[in-house]
Amino acid sequence: MSEGIVEQFQIQREELNRLVMAYAGQGTKRFYSLDSQAYRVGALPTKIKEMLGLVASFVLRCDDCIKYHIIRCFEEGVSDQELEEALFIGLMVGGTITIPHQRKAMQAWDELKKNKK
Amino acid sequence: MSEGIVEQFQIQREELNRLVMAYAGQGTKRFYSLDSQAYRVGALPTKIKEMLGLVASFVLRCDDCIKYHIIRCFEEGVSDQELEEALFIGLMVGGTITIPHQRKAMQAWDELKKNKK
Amino acid sequence: MSEGIVEQFQIQREELNRLVMAYAGQGTKRFYSLDSQAYRVGALPTKIKEMLGLVASFVLRCDDCIKYHIIRCFEEGVSDQELEEALFIGLMVGGTITIPHQRKAMQAWDELKKNKK
Amino acid sequence: MSEGIVEQFQIQREELNRLVMAYAGQGTKRFYSLDSQAYRVGALPTKIKEMLGLVASFVLRCDDCIKYHIIRCFEEGVSDQELEEALFIGLMVGGTITIPHQRKAMQAWDELKKNKK
Amino acid sequence: MSEGIVEQFQIQREELNRLVMAYAGQGTKRFYSLDSQAYRVGALPTKIKEMLGLVASFVLRCDDCIKYHIIRCFEEGVSDQELEEALFIGLMVGGTITIPHQRKAMQAWDELKKNKK
Amino acid sequence: MSEGIVEQFQIQREELNRLVMAYAGQGTKRFYSLDSQAYRVGALPTKIKEMLGLVASFVLRCDDCIKYHIIRCFEEGVSDQELEEALFIGLMVGGTITIPHQRKAMQAWDELKKNKK
Numbered sequence: 001m002s003e004g005i006v007e008q009f010q011i012q013r014e015e016l017n018r019l020v021m022a023y024a025g026q027g028t029k030r031f032y033s034l035d036s037q038a039y040r041v042g043a044l045p046t047k048i049k050e051m052l053g054l055v056a057s058f059v060l061r062c063d064d065c066i067k068y069h070i071i072r073c074f075e076e077g078v079s080d081q082e083l084e085e086a087l088f089i090g091l092m093v094g095g096t097i098t099i100p101h102q103r104k105a106m107q108a109w110d111e112l113k114k115n116k117k
Numbered sequence: 118m119s120e121g122i123v124e125q126f127q128i129q130r131e132e133l134n135r136l137v138m139a140y141a142g143q144g145t146k147r148f149y150s151l152d153s154q155a156y157r158v159g160a161l162p163t164k165i166k167e168m169l170g171l172v173a174s175f176v177l178r179c180d181d182c183i184k185y186h187i188i189r190c191f192e193e194g195v196s197d198q199e200l201e202e203a204l205f206i207g208l209m210v211g212g213t214i215t216i217p218h219q220r221k222a223m224q225a226w227d228e229l230k231k232n233k234k
Numbered sequence: 235m236s237e238g239i240v241e242q243f244q245i246q247r248e249e250l251n252r253l254v255m256a257y258a259g260q261g262t263k264r265f266y267s268l269d270s271q272a273y274r275v276g277a278l279p280t281k282i283k284e285m286l287g288l289v290a291s292f293v294l295r296c297d298d299c300i301k302y303h304i305i306r307c308f309e310e311g312v313s314d315q316e317l318e319e320a321l322f323i324g325l326m327v328g329g330t331i332t333i334p335h336q337r338k339a340m341q342a343w344d345e346l347k348k349n350k351k
Numbered sequence: 352m353s354e355g356i357v358e359q360f361q362i363q364r365e366e367l368n369r370l371v372m373a374y375a376g377q378g379t380k381r382f383y384s385l386d387s388q389a390y391r392v393g394a395l396p397t398k399i400k401e402m403l404g405l406v407a408s409f410v411l412r413c414d415d416c417i418k419y420h421i422i423r424c425f426e427e428g429v430s431d432q433e434l435e436e437a438l439f440i441g442l443m444v445g446g447t448i449t450i451p452h453q454r455k456a457m458q459a460w461d462e463l464k465k466n467k468k
Numbered sequence: 469m470s471e472g473i474v475e476q477f478q479i480q481r482e483e484l485n486r487l488v489m490a491y492a493g494q495g496t497k498r499f500y501s502l503d504s505q506a507y508r509v510g511a512l513p514t515k516i517k518e519m520l521g522l523v524a525s526f527v528l529r530c531d532d533c534i535k536y537h538i539i540r541c542f543e544e545g546v547s548d549q550e551l552e553e554a555l556f557i558g559l560m561v562g563g564t565i566t567i568p569h570q571r572k573a574m575q576a577w578d579e580l581k582k583n584k585k
Numbered sequence: 586m587s588e589g590i591v592e593q594f595q596i597q598r599e600e601l602n603r604l605v606m607a608y609a610g611q612g613t614k615r616f617y618s619l620d621s622q623a624y625r626v627g628a629l630p631t632k633i634k635e636m637l638g639l640v641a642s643f644v645l646r647c648d649d650c651i652k653y654h655i656i657r658c659f660e661e662g663v664s665d666q667e668l669e670e671a672l673f674i675g676l677m678v679g680g681t682i683t684i685p686h687q688r689k690a691m692q693a694w695d696e697l698k699k700n701k702k
Contacts, residue, residue, distance in 0.1 A: 385560065
């Protein structure tokens with residue numbers, strides 16, 4: 001059932017980002033560039049920063065943001081157990097209201113793992 | 118139009134719950150079991166507890182959580198008027214931002230009633 | 235330590251409500267009157283409605299709203315155990331982020347009980 | 352890709368509003384009527400009020416509410432640049448978690464502009 | 469009772485901003501500068517932008533942010549009625565959970581008006 | 586000015602936790618114990634888990650929760666720069682609405698550092 005949700009998300013995201021940028025003023029553009037700066041390696045490695053971004057998106061319950069950081073965490077080499085422990089913290093802090101987002105997060109994670117094989 | 122949204126939701130929920138559980142650690146499993154404990158009969162009957170869960174989900178604006186508790190409220194014998202009064206409290210507390218969720222809640226409720234006949 | 239938090243809250247609430255009403259237009263006034271209508275007895279008794287308002291306020295994490303409904307629940311004869319079960323649902327749905335509000339809720343509840351004796 | 356998202360939204364909204372109203376009590380009906388009152392011309396013109404409603408919906412991250420106010424802003428003659436400046440404030444106040452909603456907002460806006468030509 | 473809440477807020481805000489800046493990295497500093505850019509006159513006048521910032525802060529229920537924008541709205545010449553209409557939209561969108569914030573908003577507004585005389 | 590906010594918080598937290606536990610049912614008690622389990626060393630070290638808890642609390646804007654995790658991060662040896670990078674991610678994800686919480690977070694952090702000397 002979950003065949004291709006990651007790819008689908010990436011194509012739509014790309015397409016709509018182009019639309020946003022066509023209308024964007026200087027402020028919006030700077031905001032987007034500041035955002036990518038936040039996840040660059042510093043005192044903390046990018047892997048940890050992506051897990052921070054994931055848990056922040058998780059408790060704020062934004063499926064697209066979660067999907068984005070799930071993909072990035074996968075690319076940065078986060079393990080199954082590290083992901084599970086990070087999302088368990090999100091689950092405790094954010095409560096059962098986050099459960100539907102956990103389902104979709106794990107669906108994307110599972111697809112990423114299967115596609116890699 | 119709304120033919121089958123309840124059933125569709127239940128099938129997808131079931132399928133993804135299995136996926137979540139395949140990755141879940143002990144903490145996550147305990148959290149899920151604690152969740153079902155919260156709605157068991159106690160000083161308050163399950164019917165009232167499900168209405169509390171519904172209104173909590175409603176003001177936090179989670180469509181899947183609302184759908185789940187709408188189904189449970191229906192199973193526990195909540196009447197049309199009881200539901201309306203509970204959601205009116207949610208509407209007042211949460212404001213017009215909850216209206217799209219009210220639409221989907223009533224769509225699921227209406228389907229449950231029609232399927233029963 | 236918690237001596238008088240309920241009374242303090244009620245005095246300040248009263249005073250500031252007068253100020254809000256001094257500036258309020260017709261719409262705001264109607265909104266306030268609609269709000270009190272939501273908790274009047276209907277298919278559901280006021281006691282249950284106040285518990286619904288409490289749990290909604292709890293998961294949305296508004297201390298003043300929680301305090302208001304804690305007082306109303308107390309006046310409507312909610313028992314210790316009924317309160318505990320309702321807030322446990324709020325805790326599960328809303329997560330650990332609600333814990334500081336649970337502390338203040340129980341502080342107000344405890345004061346109400348002690349003042350009654 | 353975005354062909355018809357505005358029309359689709361309007362048809363579904365209409366249909367589900369009828370369902371909500373079929374179940375609605377007096378309080379819910381009054382709440383809906385109070386809502387439309389809030390955007391009527393007063394000291395502030397409707398155009399500004401719709402932008403206020405848009406930014407409020409944007410930071411609360413409700414796609415349907417955003418779509419509704421995007422349409423209303425378009426009807427009230429909000430310009431591309433006015434929209435961009437309003438949503439940039441929303442983006443700053445609400446953070447990157449609002450970005451997926453910005454994408455959908457601009458998709459609806461772009462469709463409205465293309466349909467008009 | 470409300471003597472000096474505006475001044476108190478401004479002194480504490482100033483002091484803590486200095487502390488934040490002492491620890492701030494380049495990204496945080498750019499974020500703060502982008503924030504002030506968002507409210508500069510453009511296609512929309514600063515007065516309207518401050519009202520947008522106020523309503524965004526109001527529905528997200530942040531007392532300090534509301535206080536800041538209430539002061540800025542006052543400085544930009546927003547009238548009593550314009551403020552009331554803007555906050556009524558916030559009240560409708562955000563629901564009764566915003567009422568405690570409305571109380572504090574009007575308390576600050578009332579103090580600003582009295583201090584001016 | 587910030588003399589003793591950490592100690593004050595810890596005393597009040599301790600006192601109110603005792604009150605919560607006096608009323609707590611079995612479910613609430615299990616929930617609290619599950620919470621402390623979430624931060625125990627696993628695939629991720631406690632230090633990273635506390636930073637995840639901090640950023641989750643930060644974007645959900647709960648001052649008491651932030652204070653708690655700021656203290657724990659300090660105890661786990663998080664550096665100034667690591668803290669700054671983690672909170673910058675929170676600032677980007679959560680937007681300017683988190684700024685008042687950033688102020689209080691840095692106030693507590695600064696006090697912890699000064700008390701240690």
